[in-house]
Amino acid sequence: MARIRAAFHDPDGDRYGIPTYWWRGAPAGYATRRQLRERGLCPGGQPVAAQIMWRGVGGVRAAYLYRLDLARPKRTATPAVRAALAKAMRARRTCSTCSTVRPYCIPRSLGCCIECA
Structure with missing residues (x-):
């Protein structure tokens, strides 16, 4: 050894x-x-x-x-937890200025989508 x-x-x-x-x-x-x-x-x-x-x-x-x-x-997520996560991700992709849901997360540094910035 x-x-x-x-x-x-x-x-x-x-x-x-x-x-x-x-x-x-x-x-x-x-x-x-x-x-x-x-x-x-x-x-x-x-x-x-x-x-x-x-x-x-x-x-x-x-x-x-x-x-x-x-x-x-492993524990699996319940349908309610999955729905809550989907809702949170949709909120992260929604522009606060034009209210458009984008295919990407809105940068926190800008506060709005790239087109509005």
Whole structure:
């Protein structure tokens, strides 16, 4: 095992407080938040189960891992929430001067659409 890998190999959590693995060295059954999101899951309130550590540009970096068996399905937006978001986006695209709905968001720096500015 390379020295860099040995520095971050702590599966019992004695050195770092939680089980720690090197880059791409975590066992199956763990995933990061991004990996959970790709599978349609979320941590679901569970604590951090382990971490991955590696030497990066700014020093030692870490990524937290969660258990796959405790992960829950992602919540989906209700029709009411989707309608509220659509209404808010329509308000951002409506010009205050000419009241035209534009295909882009009105720049806050101008306060009106580009044609009116």
